[in-house]
Amino acid sequence: MSGTWEVLREDVLLETPHLRVTRENVRTPSCPAGREWTKVTRKVGVTVAPRLADGSFILIREERVPARRDFWQFPAGQVEGGSDDRAIEQAARRELSEEAGCTVTGTLEYLGKFFTSPGFTDEHTHQFFATEVRWDREAVNHDGEEQILEIRPFQPEELRELIARGVIEDANTLGLYARLAAGEWL
Numbered sequence: 001m002s003g004t005w006e007v008l009r010e011d012v013l014l015e016t017p018h019l020r021v022t023r024e025n026v027r028t029p030s031c032p033a034g035r036e037w038t039k040v041t042r043k044v045g046v047t048v049a050p051r052l053a054d055g056s057f058i059l060i061r062e063e064r065v066p067a068r069r070d071f072w073q074f075p076a077g078q079v080e081g082g083s084d085d086r087a088i089e090q091a092a093r094r095e096l097s098e099e100a101g102c103t104v105t106g107t108l109e110y111l112g113k114f115f116t117s118p119g120f121t122d123e124h125t126h127q128f129f130a131t132e133v134r135w136d137r138e139a140v141n142h143d144g145e146e147q148i149l150e151i152r153p154f155q156p157e158e159l160r161e162l163i164a165r166g167v168i169e170d171a172n173t174l175g176l177y178a179r180l181a182a183g184e185w186l
Contacts, residue, residue, distance in 0.1 A: 008034045018042065038120070043078040045116075045125035045174040046092040049073065049180055050102045050133040056153035058100050059173070063147035071152055072151055072162065073170040075099040076125065092128045100151050101139035106132025111183065114175045127176045129185055156186045 014021040020041040025034045047134040049060045057149065065068045077095040079087050096102040111127040137151065154162070162168045163177060180186050 001176050013038070015150060020084050027099050040121040040123070042121060042123040044082070044083045044088065045076060045078050045123065045172070045182070046088060046095060046128065047074050047076040047176050048096050048108075048130050049095055049176050050104075050130040050135075051129040052133055052135060053152055054153075056155050057159055058102055058133065058151065058153055059159075060099050060148050061150040061152075062099075063149060071170045073122050073173040074176055075102070076172045079126075082166065088126050089128075092130075094125070096130060096133070097139065098141050099135045099146065099148060100131070103134045103139075104130045104132070105128070105134050111176070114179075116171050116175075123131075125172055125175070127179055129180065160186070 004027065005082050007024055008027055009025040012020065012025045013023055016184045021038065022039050022041070023036065025036055027034045052058065058075070059072050060075055061072050075095045077091060077099070079091040081087055089110070092108060093104065095103065107130070109131070111129055113124045113126045115122070115124045117123070119166065135153070140148070140151065159168075159177065168174065168177075177186075
């Protein structure tokens with residue numbers, strides 16, 4: 001479909017260090033007169049699937065206040081100070097180290113990005129696959145907002161079973177697992 005996207009009007013409803021909520025009138029390819037929409041903007045994110053030499057993947061179990069529960073998930077976080085390729089890769093390495101005590105000794109392969117919930121937010125997460133990761137349980141350095149309860153390795157079969165049983169429900173982890181499975185890295 002041809003046409004352009006253009007913000008005709010934007011009103012800021014809420015702005016915090018973590019998110020911005022706006023009411024916009026946006027010209028779209030199918031609606032040149034514009035349409036009203038409320039949008040949530042968050043910083044660009046990263047999610048990393050760290051694989052140890054034995055083939056297992058490191059996951060963290062973290063408390064998530066909005067959902068009022070904890071989740072098993074791949075290490076993830078937000079990109080600080082820009083969204084160029086270098087900043088995105090640095091964020092992936094930082095999150096691996098801070099959240100899981102992991103250092104990449106093999107490759108950190110960029111797999112692409114996905115939009116977490118494009119019906120209301122432009123939030124997107126860049127996905128990485130880290131191979132030959134060195135894991136040091138003592139090297140974690142959580143930031144003040146994280147409540148990580150447990151870190152442990154899961155064999156690919158265990159990971160698949162946790163997803164099939166609905167134990168893993170985190171969108172970043174499910175999205176990255178789907179990409180790994182589609183790319184035959186599992």
